[in-house]
Amino acid sequence: MKILVTGGAGFIGSVVTRRLLEEGHRVVVLDDLSTGFADAVPRGAELVRGTMARALDVLTGDLGPFDAVLHLAARALIDDSVRHPERFWRNNTVESLTLLDAVLSAGVGRLVFSSTAAVYGQPERVPIEESAPTVPTNPYGASKLAVDLALEAYARAHGLASVSLRYFNVAGALGESGERHEPETHIIPLALDAALGEGAGREFAVFGDDYPTPDGTCVRDFIHVADIADAHLAALAGAVPGEHRNYNLGNGRGFSVREVLDAVARVTGRRVPTRSAARRPGDPAVLVASGERVRRELGWKPARPGLEEMIEDASRFRRARS
Ligand SMILES: NC(=O)c1ccc[n+]([C@@H]2O[C@H](COP(=O)([O-])OP(=O)(O)OC[C@H]3O[C@@H](n4cnc5c(N)ncnc54)[C@H](O)[C@@H]3O)[C@@H](O)[C@H]2O)c1
Ligand SMILES: O=c1ccn([C@@H]2O[C@H](COP(=O)(O)OP(=O)(O)O[C@H]3O[C@H](CO)[C@H](O)[C@H](O)[C@H]3O)[C@@H](O)[C@H]2O)c(=O)[nH]1
Numbered sequence: 001m002k003i004l005v006t007g008g009a010g011f012i013g014s015v016v017t018r019r020l021l022e023e024g025h026r027v028v029v030l031d032d033l034s035t036g037f038a039d040a041v042p043r044g045a046e047l048v049r050g051t052m053a054r055a056l057d058v059l060t061g062d063l064g065p066f067d068a069v070l071h072l073a074a075r076a077l078i079d080d081s082v083r084h085p086e087r088f089w090r091n092n093t094v095e096s097l098t099l100l101d102a103v104l105s106a107g108v109g110r111l112v113f114s115s116t117a118a119v120y121g122q123p124e125r126v127p128i129e130e131s132a133p134t135v136p137t138n139p140y141g142a143s144k145l146a147v148d149l150a151l152e153a154y155a156r157a158h159g160l161a162s163v164s165l166r167y168f169n170v171a172g173a174l175g176e177s178g179e180r181h182e183p184e185t186h187i188i189p190l191a192l193d194a195a196l197g198e199g200a201g202r203e204f205a206v207f208g209d210d211y212p213t214p215d216g217t218c219v220r221d222f223i224h225v226a227d228i229a230d231a232h233l234a235a236l237a238g239a240v241p242g243e244h245r246n247y248n249l250g251n252g253r254g255f256s257v258r259e260v261l262d263a264v265a266r267v268t269g270r271r272v273p274t275r276s277a278a279r280r281p282g283d284p285a286v287l288v289a290s291g292e293r294v295r296r297e298l299g300w301k302p303a304r305p306g307l308e309e310m311i312e313d314a315s316r317f318r319r320a321r322s
Contacts (some may be wrong), residue, residue, distance in 0.1 A: 001236070002026045002066050004058065004108075006099065007073030009036030011172055012114065014177040016070060018042045019229035026223040028063050031073060035245060037180060052098040059106035061196055062251045068110040068236055071096065074144070077185055078118065080280055081140035086227060089281050092143035097150060103159055111151070112235045115164040115222075117244065117287050119145040126254070130166070130246045152244040152257035161239035166247040168221040168250035168289045170228055170312035176318030178225075188314050191261055195270040196318070200291075206257055208279035211286075217257035221250035224304040224313070234300040249299065250289025251305045260307070272274055 003020055007013040008029030020027050027045040030052075036063050041047045050060055052073070059066055074092045075081070080295070081088040096113070103111055118141030119134045136142040148164045155162045171188045173179065194204035209216040231249050239245075255263070261272045295301045304310070 001068055002028075002064070004028050004055075004066050004069045005045070006030045006052070006055075007036065007067070007114070009033055009038060009040050009047065010072065011179045012167075012228060013072040013183065014040045014042060015174045016072065016229045016232050017045050018174055018177050018250060019226070019233065021045060023233060028058065028066075030058055034070055035075070037179065041175065042177060042181065052095040052102070055099045056102035056105060059102050059108060064106070066085060066106070066108050068112070069099070069108055070112045070232055071099055072114040074114065076140065076205040078138050078140045079185070079280065081138050081143070082281060083204060085139035088139045092140070093146045096147040100150065101155055103160070104154070104286070109241065110156055110161045110236060110239045111163075112239070113151060113162065113164045115144050115145060115148050115166040116141060117166055117168045117248070117250070117289065119120045119148065120287075122284045123287065126286050126288040128248060128288065129290045130248055130293050137284065148246060155244035157243060158241045161241045162244045163235040163239050164244070164246045165228070165231055165235060166248045167228055167247065168223055168287060171222045171224050172224040172226065172313040173317035174226045174229065174313070176320070178314060179258045180321075187257065187260055187317065188264070188311055191264040191272050191319055192268065192311070192315055194274070195264055195268045195272045202273070204261065205277035206274050207277050207283060209276055209306045213256055213285055215256050215258045218283055219254035219256050219288065221252065221254055221288045222260075222307055222310055223250050223302060224310050227302040227304055230303065231294070231298070231300050233300040238298040245297065247294040248289040248291065249294065250291060251302050251306070252289055252291045254286060254288040255307055263307050264311055267308055267315060
């Protein structure tokens, strides 16, 4: 297939692009490089630099025609979304609607969207099923939920085959593609920095140790980025014209912040220096995915569920870059 990957210069988009190329698909990346890197786009894919305002030209121009669009481009820092909601509504919601107009005008039949566990907010029950209430606790989650809802209506009205993949906590790396966020805010790369970094000031701040969880720290469901990439292949194959489906992508198992830090210490052989810090606003205590629907309907389940494997892969990627 010929596939447009938006956000393909970012962490997850570059891994998805790599997997698509491995499978023999042809890939064009559309990315404005706001948080991504041109040299992160895997060799073999063509990079077009720009926002979704360029999507129609790309989809209808010489690089086409396209069979599918994978839409990963977004801002994804929750804290930032609380301080600057306007940036998230514009960049995640308005930009996505611009892309959707282009997809419909160009007659592309399939679209897979990167949604998030943040659409659920504080879950009433875990593991979280796709039928759970969607009550996001921050503008990031809301800006993504709006697109899930738009897709549902657009698919039904215009015959689009669309899927929202609601990722939980994505970790690990695939070959030369991995996490290069600047600034980095995610637990595993920060814990690796704290364990392996040189000099002072790199203590890992544990955001809250008085949550109603077994050790008082938040619990998250980590999923290997290569499994996320494989789920995109399954979604492309399983998308149904005229329908929109939401799928949670996780392992169905939670690890507390402390358990992650212990696993980082085991993998690196180094202690992770920590300090206690205040809770981060909007952080739910526990987020764990139910993988039932995606297994039943797309036949997908994670092939790399081990937390230590994810940390090892992230650590290998970090070492290769330092
Ligand atoms: N990292 C996670 O754990 C996680 C969890 C759930 C959902 N997601 C979603 O997955 C997607 C990828 O996340 P990531 O961690 O790889 O982030 P990332 O910041 O590494 O990648 C995002 C990419 O999108 C590009 N981009 C942003 N806005 C753009 C725009 N308007 N036009 C063109 N390009 C634009 C950036 O330059 C970057 O290359 C995002 O949609 C994010 O919301 C990530
Ligand atoms: O320095 C840190 C960084 C993180 N944490 C804790 O570690 C856990 C995981 O935090 P991350 O920032 O790594 O990930 P989030 O769960 O906040 O967010 C991830 O999952 C979300 C879905 O809930 C969104 O999709 C988001 O884009 C994605 O990065 C949280 O409890 C957080 O409080 C710390 O204690 N200290």
